[in-house]
Amino acid sequence: MSAKDKYNQPDARGYFGDFGGQFIPETLMPAVQELSEAFDKFVGDPEFMEEFDKDLAHYVGRPSPLYHAERWSRMLGGAQVYLKREDLNHTGAHKINHAVGQILLAKRMGKTRIIAETGAGQHGVATATVCARLGLECVVYMGAKDVERQAANVYRMKLLGAKVVPVTSGSQTLKDSINATLRDWVTNVDNTFYLLGTVCGPHPYPKMVRTFQSIIGREARRQILDQTGKLPDALVACVGGGSNAMGLFSEFIDDKGVKIYGVEAGGLGVESGRHAARFSDGRKGVLQGNRTHIMCDDAGQIIESHSVSAGLDYPGVGPEHALLHEIGRAEYPYATDDEALQAFHDLTLYEGIIPALESSHALAYVTKLAPTMNPDQSIIVNLSGRGDKDMHTVAAIDGMTL
């Protein structure tokens, strides 16, 4: 393939085709441009990348294994399923990868105060963790409803020395915590770094977070070649904002034989309107710094999303996914709450691995996809996190209180 045919997104101004960009107030523009320049500078700096790789190895615990789930594959009766074990990372999810990268950048930029949004609390915990390690002030904004739903993670963040600020405006969930973090950033731009938790927001975040997460795909590619001698036939990952998915997908986009599936949260079913399936039931719009697929009504007001997993409960999606969807390079099916819960229980029982509810959406789609394929074909599914944080949620659904 010649260089010009290669997938090379975004452009210099952060556009993935028509999606992405920097749709932010002028008050934020200088900060975002400063970040963009710093990222471009350091990502090309071998010393920076060496330090990043070192932290990934010794602090995060990489490479994470690629595990052949033989028993589950047999039960599904089709393709061989390989799990990329991001659940085994320090703090229990892929979020730590981009947190480690961004905090190194913040340090290089001389920022002393770190702010972040969080939904389920996984990104907040990852941020608080890297701040504790470097002794940096950390403020995490979290929707008041999520503070209640995710009490254990709130406590973890506090133990790590972070200040957790409940956000009481709007739907009191992830979307509103992003608004609150942006407002903080506008006010404290000089000393503050916004450590964003997914491939959303204004440029350079979608590109930057993808870059730091792409370690997932690089490892998985090497590991599947080692184990099977060929590339996988399909990739599957859940899509909240889309960071774990981009981390895996980005290394395979030019391999046209590899099918790509991003699984959204179907909530109570797309017909119910209570979901986060932005590609099945959303439209093109502008939200929180970028043009992408969003859930909004005919007047352009953002609609509240719903999912059993807080990490997928967001009405927007990373702009690069919108492009991959538009050009047909990736497909975006959804899994409902019930399907995800079933997959959660299945993997736990058959493989002894308790997955995060977010990742369970990817697994639920695999239960449909694998049986349509042959036993000599393979699927890599990104097991983005472990399910410890979801014990209370699942127990409550099963009628128990812990």
Added chain:
Amino acid sequence: MNALKTTVESKRIDVCFARLQSEGRKGLIPYVTAGDPGPEATVPLLHAMVEAGADIIELGIPFSDPVADGPVIELAHQRAVSQGVTLADVLLMVAEFRKKDNVTPIALMGYLNPIEIMGYENFARRAAQAGVDALLAVDIPPEDAKTLLDPLYKEGLETVFLVSPNTVDERIESICSVAGGYIYYVSLKGVTGAGNLDISEVQSRVEHIKSFTSLPVCVGFGIRDGASASAISKTADAVIVGTALVKELATHENDHAAGCAAVAARLAEMRTAMDQ
């Protein structure tokens, strides 16, 4: 006939600043969110603000996620959104206002998504028909604004842009090259309703911006009373006040007439202080 109408009407902002200059006065620009505290409150409120001394009105388009706004104006958006006030409704309000007032310029201020969903061309046409003079879309940078600006220009609408305390010269230049009507200088780092003003800092920034453009430079964020309005109006072509007014509307949420009177009283106080 239609073309003539828009060219005449699109001059309302220019006419306004020319009049102010000839009178030796500075402009007073109140901001309120359309549909706050209720949809039927807005048109009477607009007239009352003109009566109390407003020269131009910035009318907010309600949006579910107003990230550039502080808690006071955010709640105004929530009140309007929760009562179902849409961009289409806002245009109807402006058309209604225009039946009695064909002079006072109205700039719509808002976020891009409702406009994007309506469609840029559709919005531009309907806004011009309703009697809107300008649009300030808070979250569209000038570099990306062309697809929005072209339909607006075609309908004779002006486009107001923000300049902030940390905007570098290169950006001030590119903003001024596409801006129309006036420049909105944000006097504080922060969201609407934040902190305290450094008057001499504002003064030197306004003078600096004026070296890039012949457009009037108006200053907003942090102006709350007669004293701050008067101080800022020494250097700016107009002062913009929002949060202080929206607070009054919130206080009198269930009594629109009282809210309207309180806003008018605030504006009158500023007007008097500025004209002294």
